[in-house]
Amino acid sequence: MDASGWQPEPGWQRLPGAGPATAGVWSATIGGRDVVVKRLERPEPHDAPGVLVAADVNYWRRAADVALSGVVADAPGMREAPVVRVEEDADGVTLVHERVAHQEAPGLWLAACLGRFAAVDLGEHRWLARDQLRSRLALVERRGGWRTLARTPMADVADHLWTQRTVWLDRCDALAQVAQHGDPSAANIPGRTPTGDDAIAIDWAHLGRGPVGADLGYLSLATREDVGPLVEAYVAALPPGLATADEVATGARVMAVYTALTRLDWALARVADGDGALAGKFRHPSVAPYIRAMQRQVDQIEALLA
Ligand SMILES: Nc1ncnc2c1ncn2[C@@H]1O[C@H](COP(=O)(O)OP(=O)(O)O)[C@@H](O)[C@H]1O
Numbered sequence: 001m002d003a004s005g006w007q008p009e010p011g012w013q014r015l016p017g018a019g020p021a022t023a024g025v026w027s028a029t030i031g032g033r034d035v036v037v038k039r040l041e042r043p044e045p046h047d048a049p050g051v052l053v054a055a056d057v058n059y060w061r062r063a064a065d066v067a068l069s070g071v072v073a074d075a076p077g078m079r080e081a082p083v084v085r086v087e088e089d090a091d092g093v094t095l096v097h098e099r100v101a102h103q104e105a106p107g108l109w110l111a112a113c114l115g116r117f118a119a120v121d122l123g124e125h126r127w128l129a130r131d132q133l134r135s136r137l138a139l140v141e142r143r144g145g146w147r148t149l150a151r152t153p154m155a156d157v158a159d160h161l162w163t164q165r166t167v168w169l170d171r172c173d174a175l176a177q178v179a180q181h182g183d184p185s186a187a188n189i190p191g192r193t194p195t196g197d198d199a200i201a202i203d204w205a206h207l208g209r210g211p212v213g214a215d216l217g218y219l220s221l222a223t224r225e226d227v228g229p230l231v232e233a234y235v236a237a238l239p240p241g242l243a244t245a246d247e248v249a250t251g252a253r254v255m256a257v258y259t260a261l262t263r264l265d266w267a268l269a270r271v272a273d274g275d276g277a278l279a280g281k282f283r284h285p286s287v288a289p290y291i292r293a294m295q296r297q298v299d300q301i302e303a304l305l306a
């Protein structure tokens with residue numbers, strides 16, 4: 001496992017779907033409590049750029065800093081699953097949270113939770129993430145942009161949006177900057193507080209500040225509801241006067257469109273090397289969901305092109 005010889009304990013059940021930044025996620029029972037254990041490995045200096053930079057979106061130990069600081073332990077709108085323990089050694093950090101029981105949540109309710117959460121004062125911590133979308137797109141730029149989208153029927157649209165990215169990023173920087181979870185997929189917001197008013201979220205590795213609406217746009221990639229009603233629910237939950245519905249729609253739209261296209265380009269690039277024309281790959285099971293996600297953004301894409 002780790003170079004250190006850190007090992008999961010016998011009886012822990014490995015959970016599927018742990019992302020690249022994680023050495024593993026396990027379900028376990030510790031001291032009679034149902035918990036989830038997540039192991040973060042300290043990166044080598046030559047690993048991905050940014051992982052050792054505290055404010056970088058990919059900072060490797062932010063989830064541990066969030067748990068140790070308690071900044072979102074009681075946050076309104078959305079809070080962290082209760083922390084059981086955080087153990088640090090030379091090679092990484094082991095994070096233990098209470099296991100959250102999964103409850104289906106409607107998109108409008110989640111949108112309102114994100115709106116209330118936007119008002120949280122996170123204080124000044126060097127490890128809060130900044131410039132999330134800008135740095136993600138900078139990583140895409142290092143790889144040469146959306147190179148595989150350039151080989152699809154949406155090449156012109158993609159090229160236009162890619163060229164305009166700085167304009168939209170600058171506009172988003174001019175919006176109110178608020179607290180954001182940074183990765184509010186439905187899977188990362190599994191639970192509810194006992195009163196049922198607020199959400200319980202996991203996977204806080206991207207916590208920081210960003211344009212009003214950005215978290216909502218990210219959430220909208222995974223909800224059934226259209227972005228219009230989601231924006232209404234989010235705005236109604238914001239502190240009065242913080243932002244207009246148009247401003248929220250802009251923050252949400254830019255995050256949703258640039259994220260959907262980046263994911264689609266990445267999914268296409270993974271299958272593009274094999275035999276056959278790229279057009280034959282649009283139905284590939286590892287691509288088709290990203291095509292559908294992009295198609296759901298057509299109105300948002302049009303609004304950015306207008
Ligand atoms: N506290 C928790 N309660 C319930 N399930 C959890 C918890 N933490 C993680 N999981 C499960 O493990 C998966 C991966 O954990 P997560 O922290 O989201 O890591 P990743 O960075 O890989 O997305 C989650 O999608 C969820 O299914």
Ligand SMILES: [Mg+2]
Nearest residue numbers: 187188202203
């Ligand atoms: Mg996750």
